Amino acid sequence: MEYYSYVNIFETKGLEYLLLISFLVFFILFLKYFFSPNDENE
Amino acid sequence: MSIKGVVAFEKKGSLKYILHEMKPRGKMLTPFNIISIPIIILGLVILVIRFVKGLGAVTNLSQDYPWGFWIGFDVVTGVAFAAGAYIITFVVYVMRVEKYHSIAKITVLNGFLAYVFYAGALILDLGKPWNIVNPIIGNSFGYNSVLFLVAWHFLLYMMAQLIEFFPVTAEWLGWKKVKRFMSTLTLGAVIFGITLSLLHQSGLGALFMMAKPKIHPLWYSEFIPLLFLTSSIPAGLSMIIFESTISHRVFRDIIDHNSHTPFEDIIIGLGKGAAISLFIYYFFKAIIFIHGRHWSLITDWWGVWYFIEVFGFVLLPCIMYANGVKSRNLGLIRSAAVITMIGIIINRLNISVITFNWNTPVKYFPSWMEIVVTLMIIFIEIWVLRWVVTRMNVFNYEDSH
Numbered sequence: 001m002e003y004y005s006y007v008n009i010f011e012t013k014g015l016e017y018l019l020l021i022s023f024l025v026f027f028i029l030f031l032k033y034f035f036s037p038n039d040e041n042e
Numbered sequence: 043m044s045i046k047g048v049v050a051f052e053k054k055g056s057l058k059y060i061l062h063e064m065k066p067r068g069k070m071l072t073p074f075n076i077i078s079i080p081i082i083i084l085g086l087v088i089l090v091i092r093f094v095k096g097l098g099a100v101t102n103l104s105q106d107y108p109w110g111f112w113i114g115f116d117v118v119t120g121v122a123f124a125a126g127a128y129i130i131t132f133v134v135y136v137m138r139v140e141k142y143h144s145i146a147k148i149t150v151l152n153g154f155l156a157y158v159f160y161a162g163a164l165i166l167d168l169g170k171p172w173n174i175v176n177p178i179i180g181n182s183f184g185y186n187s188v189l190f191l192v193a194w195h196f197l198l199y200m201m202a203q204l205i206e207f208f209p210v211t212a213e214w215l216g217w218k219k220v221k222r223f224m225s226t227l228t229l230g231a232v233i234f235g236i237t238l239s240l241l242h243q244s245g246l247g248a249l250f251m252m253a254k255p256k257i258h259p260l261w262y263s264e265f266i267p268l269l270f271l272t273s274s275i276p277a278g279l280s281m282i283i284f285e286s287t288i289s290h291r292v293f294r295d296i297i298d299h300n301s302h303t304p305f306e307d308i309i310i311g312l313g314k315g316a317a318i319s320l321f322i323y324y325f326f327k328a329i330i331f332i333h334g335r336h337w338s339l340i341t342d343w344w345g346v347w348y349f350i351e352v353f354g355f356v357l358l359p360c361i362m363y364a365n366g367v368k369s370r371n372l373g374l375i376r377s378a379a380v381i382t383m384i385g386i387i388i389n390r391l392n393i394s395v396i397t398f399n400w401n402t403p404v405k406y407f408p409s410w411m412e413i414v415v416t417l418m419i420i421f422i423e424i425w426v427l428r429w430v431v432t433r434m435n436v437f438n439y440e441d442s443h
């Protein structure tokens with residue numbers, strides 16, 4: 001009988017959730033990089 | 043200008059005026075003309091053979107490869123590059139960002155010509171080209187086919203773009219009332235055009251959803267339509283950066299340099315949009331890779347090729363755009379635009395040609411005649427574009443809308 005490991009991020013959707021969260025963090029940082037004060041004098 | 047020319051010029055909109063404007067201007071023996079004219083003539087000869095003897099006489103298409111270079115490059119890639127029109131018209135006419143107003147007309151013209159020539163190239167690839175009217179006249183609508191949606195969208199979008207550009211044509215012809223009337227339709231046509239674009243950009247991707255067993259799983263996904271739509275944004279923006287850079291050199295004498303926004307700022311703004319859209323596209327690629335559990339597929343050469351596409355032609359230009367925008371380095375932004383465009387070509391060809399039938403011994407490579415016809419289409423488009431911009435008020439900010 002095969003057992004399903006709930007803590008294995010490869011078998012569950014854990015990796016997808018981690019990627020999504022990291023994307024949101026990186027996206028905010030990416031936008032902040034663009035719109036930081038020294039860029040406003042364009 | 044000769045006396046006849048002056049008389050014709052005074053009677054704008056007359057047949058004489060139009061015939062006068064048809065005459066070539068400038069030097070004929072330019073490097074571009076010397077290269078393009080023989081290719082156009084050769085391409086036309088090949089097209090005659092294609093329509094007389096059929097597809098098999100000039101292409102390497104077969105029952106295993108019914109769609110080849112003409113669909114993969116001309117239609118699927120060409121339409122992605124034409125996306126700049128719906129992005130810029132949305133920004134200028136809907137969001138009212140005046141900064142990009144000076145490039146709106148040339149972008150719409152480019153988009154329109156791209157659709158006419160590249161989407162029009164679809165007719166070359168039909169075994170029975172006269173059947174192209176079937177989705178329109180109802181002989182065999184094919185409601186269930188994505189191609190039905192794409193056919194109608196191409197037709198309607200070309201009409202929408204024609205309406206968007208018509209005030210410029212009316213101004214050229216001296217039709218003031220027509221220009222005024224057509225200008226009132228612009229916003230409606232823009233909104234209609236954006237709606238159509240969003241659907242058929244993704245619709246082109248949806249065409250490949252029925253080919254699941256044939257496309258390599260690293261490229262096949264149920265989210266192909268979303269990927270096509272997302273990637274069309276950096277494709278369109280990169281194309282605008284690339285072509286406006288060339289236009290500013292080739293047509294520098296007729297460009298209005300008193301535009302409200304410096305050209306440099308426009309390129310940087312476009313670069314910013316391209317960087318953000320590439321970032322989102324890269325994320326989509328990553329999450330689709332993980333969602334599809336493709337870890338086992340990256341151990342062979344297909345995996346290497348996949349990572350070259352994703353890292354080399356999505357992530358790398360994204361970083362280049364970001365750095366170029368931040369440091370106001372136009373050279374870096376233009377390089378990123380070229381790399382993005384190559385990446386889009388690779389991506390579209392990967393799905394439609396390169397990884398198609400990846401698991402069968404039958405392979406397809408376009409014949410030299412297919413490549414010549416593709417070059418012919420590109421060159422004719424550039425000829426028409428050049429004819430229009432040297433006669434109509436396309437580059438000036440004081441616009442026709």
